[in-house]
Amino acid sequence: xxxxxxxxxxxxxxxxxxxxxxxxxxxxxxxxxxxxxxxxxxxxxxxxxxxxxxxxxxxxxxxxxxxxxxxxxxxxxxxxxxxxxxxxxxxxxxxxxxxxxxxxxxxxxxxxxxxxxxxxxxxxxxxxxxxxxxxxxxxxxxxxxxxxxxxxxxxxxxxxxxxxxxxxxxxxxxxxxxxxxxxxxxxxxxxxxxxxxxxxxxxxxxxxxxxxxxxxxxxxxxxxxxxxxxxxxxxxxxxxxxxxxxxxxxxxxxxxxxxxxxxxxxxxxxxxxxxxxxxxxxxxxxxxxxxxxxxxxxxxxxxxxxxxxxxxxxxxxxxxxxxxxxxxxxxxxxxxxxxxxxxxxxxxxxxxxxx
Amino acid sequence: xxxxxxxxxxxxxxxxxxxxxxxxxxxxxxxxxxxxxxxxxxxxxxxxxxxxxxxxxxxxxxxxxxxxxxxxxxxxxxxxxxxxxxxxxxxxxxxxxxxxxxxxxxxxxxxxxxxxxxxxxxxxxxxxxxxxxxxxxxxxxxxxxxxxxxxxxxxxxxxxxxxxxxxxxxxxxxxxxxxxxxxxxxxxxxxxxxxxxxxxxxxxxxxxxxxxxxxxxxxxxxxxxxxxxxxxxxxxxxxxxxxxxxxxxxxxx
Numbered sequence: 140x141x142x143x144x145x146x147x148x149x150x151x152x153x154x155x156x157x158x159x160x161x162x163x164x165x166x167x168x169x170x171x172x173x174x175x176x177x178x179x180x181x182x183x184x185x186x187x188x189x190x191x192x193x194x195x196x197x198x199x200x201x202x203x204x205x206x207x208x209x210x211x212x213x214x215x216x217x218x219x220x221x222x223x224x225x226x227x228x229x230x231x232x233x234x235x236x237x238x239x240x241x242x243x244x245x246x247x248x249x250x251x252x253x254x255x256x257x258x259x260x261x262x263x264x265x266x267x268x269x270x271x272x273x274x275x276x277x278x279x280x281x282x283x284x285x286x287x288x289x290x291x292x293x294x295x296x297x298x299x300x301x302x303x304x305x306x307x308x309x310x311x312x313x314x315x316x317x318x319x320x321x322x323x324x325x326x327x328x329x330x331x332x333x334x335x336x337x338x339x340x341x342x343x344x345x346x347x348x349x350x351x352x353x354x355x356x357x358x359x360x361x362x363x364x365x366x367x368x369x370x371x372x373x374x375x376x377x378x379x380x381x382x383x384x385x386x387x388x389x390x391x392x393x394x395x396x397x398x399x400x401x402x403x404x405x406x407x408x409x410x411x412x413x414x415x416x417x418x419x420x421x422x423x424x425x426x427x428x429x430x431x432x433x434x435x436x437x438x439x440x441x442x443x444x445x446x447x448x449x450x451x452x453x454x455x456x457x458x459x460x461x462x463x464x465x466x467x468x469x470x471x472x473x474x475x476x477x478x479x480x481x482x483x484x485x486x487x488x489x490x491x492x493x494x
Numbered sequence: 495x496x497x498x499x500x501x502x503x504x505x506x507x508x509x510x511x512x513x514x515x516x517x518x519x520x521x522x523x524x525x526x527x528x529x530x531x532x533x534x535x536x537x538x539x540x541x542x543x544x545x546x547x548x549x550x551x552x553x554x555x556x557x558x559x560x561x562x563x564x565x566x567x568x569x570x571x572x573x574x575x576x577x578x579x580x581x582x583x584x585x586x587x588x589x590x591x592x593x594x595x596x597x598x599x600x601x602x603x604x605x606x607x608x609x610x611x612x613x614x615x616x617x618x619x620x621x622x623x624x625x626x627x628x629x630x631x632x633x634x635x636x637x638x639x640x641x642x643x644x645x646x647x648x649x650x651x652x653x654x655x656x657x658x659x660x661x662x663x664x665x666x667x668x669x670x671x672x673x674x675x676x677x678x679x680x681x682x683x684x685x686x687x688x689x690x691x692x693x694x695x696x697x698x699x700x701x702x703x704x705x706x707x708x709x710x711x712x713x714x715x716x717x718x719x720x721x722x723x724x725x726x727x728x729x730x731x732x733x734x735x736x737x738x739x740x741x742x743x744x745x746x747x
Contacts, residue, residue, distance in 0.1 A: 149621045150614075336609035340617060341592075341599045343606065344585075348593050351582035358542060358580075359661065360568030360597035369603060415584065 155335055160486055172324055176317050184316050190428045191323035192384050193408065197420035198334050199377025200405045205415035206343065207370040208350030209263050210271055213278035215401035216259075217252045217375040221382025222303075222392050223286060224248035227294050229304040237307040241387075249379040256375020263367050279402050286394045300393035303386045319388050326384065330377060335417050337373070346370050350415070378405075411467055413474025422475035426467075431460050495520040495697045496541070496572075496665050501550035503533075503540055503721075510536040511547070512721040518665065518714075523691055523698045525712035525729075527705070529741055532718040534701040535577060538669050541699075542574050543567050554665065569597040573663035575654045577670045577701075581642045587653050588638045591628055594660025595620045624660055631693075632656045632686060648679035655686065659694075666690065668700040672707055680704060684711055709733065717741070 144159070146152040156162045176184055200214050228244040235243060255278075262274040286295045295301060306313045306322070313319050337343040345366045348356035353363060386392055404427060412423020434456045442448035471477050497517040503510045510533045518524040526534050539545045541552055543564035552560045559567055573594070581590050599620060605613045629635055632652055637645060645653065651671060658666055671687065672680040684707050690696050702708050708715065709729045717725040717732055719741040725732050732738055739745075 149618050149625070153614075153617060153621060333607040336613075337606050339609060340601045340606040340613045341596050342601060342603055344589060344593050345596060347585055347589075348582050351584050352580050354544065354564075355576065355580035355582065356593075357564040358568060358574055359593050359657070360565045361593075362563075362565045373603070 153339065155332075155339070158487070160483060164483075169328070172328075176320050181316065184320050186428065186432065188316055188320050188323050188388055190424050191320070191327045192381050192388060193404070193428065194327050194420055194424045195330050195384065196378045196381035197405055197408045197412070197424055198330055199374040199381070200409050201374075201414065201416075201420050202334060202337070202346065202377070203370050203374035204406065205409060205413075205419060206338065206350060207346040207367065209260075209367065209370065210268065210406075211259075211275040211371075211374070212272045212399075212402050212406065213259060213275035214374065214378050214405050215397050215399065215403075216278045216282035217256055217378035218382040218385065218401060219282050219286060219394070219397035220252045220255055220375075221248045221379030222386040222397070223295055223301075223382075224251045224379070225383040225386040226301055226303050226392065230294075238310045240304075241306050241308055245380065245383045248383045249376045252379025252382070253372040253376040256371045256378075257368050259375070260368050260371030263371065264364055276399075276402075279399055283394050283398060286397075295394075298394060300391050302391050303389060306387040313387070316388075323384055323388070326380070330380065331417070331421070334377075338417075342366075342369070347415075407464065411464060411474055413476025416474065416476040418479065419474055419476045422479070426475060430463060431456060434459050495555065496699065497553045498537070498541065499551050499553070501537070501540060501552070502548045503536055503545055504548055510721050511540065511718075514550070514716075514718065514721075514723045516714075516716045516723070516726055518697050518699045520697050521691065521695045522713045523687070523700065523711055525708045525715045526699065526701045526718065527703070527708055527715060527732075528718035531720075533721040534718055535669060536721075537718070538574065538667055538699075538701060542572065542667060568661065571662070571664035572667070573658035573661040573665070574667035575651075575658050575669055575671060577673060579647075579650045579654055581650060581654055581657070583642045585642065586638070587634065587640055587642065587645070587656075588624075588629075590642060590653060591624050591656045591660045592620060594628075594657040595624065597661065628656050628659050631689070632659070648675050648682075651675070651679075651683065652686070655683075655690075659690065662694075663696060665697045665699065668698065668702075670701055670703065672702060672704050680707060687711060 146157075151157070156165055175187065179187070196214065196218055200211065203209050203211055203214075225244055225248045228247050229240060232240060232243060259275060259278045263271050266274060285291060287298045289297055291297070308322070311318075313322055338347070345356065345361045348359065348361055349363060349366055357363060408423035408427040409420060410423070411426050412421065413419030438452045438456060442452060467475075495518055499515055501511050501514040514533075514537060516524070526537060528534050536545065540547050543559075543562065547560065551558055554567070554570060554572065557570075559570065582593065599616055601613045601616055605611060629638055632655065634649070634652060634656060637649060642650060642653065655668070655671065668687070672683045675683065687698060687700070688711055691698055700708075700712070712729060715727065715729055715732045716723060717735070717738050724737045724741060725735040727735070
């Protein structure tokens with residue numbers, strides 16, 4: 140209900156940014172992201188890179204959990220598969236020119252993740268809800284277990300981890316965090332757009348249909364088998380890409396980085412941000428990464444950074460963060476996206492009724 | 495068009511259907527009536543593929559469809575609505591109706607991720623088709639952007655019909671299309687059902703308790719009681735049938 144927002148043809152109405160306010164918000168954010176590395180210090184760029192990597196994975200989990208309604212507690216495993224595949228394939232295809240290596244390795248890593256995602260998704264045809272969550276939980280443990288085995292350590296480095304290659308895109312060596320920031324940001328925007336595109340076509344609509352009412356979806360000709368597995372493949376593929384970027388970003392990867400904590404973090408970010416919403420992962424990742432950081436900074440300045448206090452502040456940070464999450468979920472069960480929706484609605488209707 | 499022969503369905507000891515036989519003729523409206531628990535919805539579920547009958551066959555367009563899955567039946571041209579509205583509550587009216595076009599579209603995963611190109615062309619074509627053929631037809635233009643949860647019961651029923659129509663079905667199964675509606679809404683719905691039949695020549699099979707409406711719009715009626723088919727014929731024949739009167743009213747001792 141925005142004044143002057145009339146559409147004269149269907150293509151204008153089918154746009155993602157179908158009104159001025161959305162355009163303003165999205166283009167404004169992109170402008171900010173472009174200028175960010177110019178002004179930010181090294182630590183802020185580092186945090187932004189970490190957030191971008193997590194964001195891509197959470198977008199993937201959003202496709203599966205938010206839109207298709209299948210809960211997974213094992214997606215940390217796909218990030219691990221993406222990361223380790225990148226390292227293993229990079230070593231394997233040593234002979235290729237380094238400039239084109241990422242173009243071979245990353246798609247391969249994504250494909251491996253997606254294929255294993257389909258296998259892990261097979262139980263979803265029989266079990267739903269919490270039972271599926273438990274079934275996917277197993278994936279998280281099995282993958283970590285396999286990586287840690289001595290048998291595979293020539294490829295995976297075993298429990299002590301393995302050094303990762305420096306990415307080189309057509310001769311451009313991304314050896315600083317600022318360069319990685321550019322790559323990660325571009326990919327994060329592209330993947331977010333791709334995920335949004337999905338829900339403008341029959342594929343994404345089929346996912347939502349399965350989430351909302353599976354028997355009704357079947358009656359409309361949607362094969363549950365095909366689309367549930369497709370959803371698993373997409374989300375695992377996104378996590379695979381996230382893992383590949385992680386491998387390029389960190390100098391060394393360890394099995395412990397990809398434990399149950401990571402899987403839970405993905406789901407937590409999604410719930411806080413807003414499930415089944417485009418920008419949900421975006422807001423969720425900001426909260427889950429920045430709030431602990433802010434708590435840490437404010438605590439250390441409150442205690443004057445003294446070491447005597449450090450052993451108390453560390454657990455208190457976790458407790459405060461946990462309480463904040465509970466508070467958020469009580470006040471905004473549909474996530475931060477709900478707050479921004481309300482604000483956008485108020486702006487759209489201004490100067491008329493709010494609501 | 496759609497025929498059911500000697501259909502038997504049971505759940506453990508409960509015999510939901512015991513030898514149902516009828517044919518829904520092409521382009522006609524066939525009504526299925528019967529007291530509560532007569533097996534009408536079970537019959538629908540068997541026809542649309544949720545239940546596999548114990549015995550008997552279901553034929554659609556001269557092909558045996560008894561064993562195939564619900565989603566395959568949809569692509570053969572079978573659409574249905576549910577007694578308790580089965581719309582997708584997280585989506586807008588427009589998206590719900592677009593889902594009806596699912597089987598007619600071909601967009602695969604990669605073109606969906608890319609959107610520009612074939613997927614966009616197909617989506618715009620679908621949008622135009624739905625706007626002109628379904629939304630305009632059922633007079634729901636004003637609510638196309640509304641989420642389902644904001645609509646009244648009567649409108650939700652109409653949106654469900656719209657979603658089924660977007661499938662361009664050759665057979666349309668309507669499970670209690672006017673249940674719980676007031677007189678005006680019932681009249682509207684009856685008018686829409688007749689319009690669908692007239693304009694698109696769709697074969698319609700409907701389950702309904704509203705006798706006035708059934709008698710008015712159906713050309714053929716099948717009566718079920720305790721899973722058995724007790725009568726079948728034109729509305730006037732059925733209304734005079736003593737077995738039907740007994741099932742509905744009981745007989746004086």
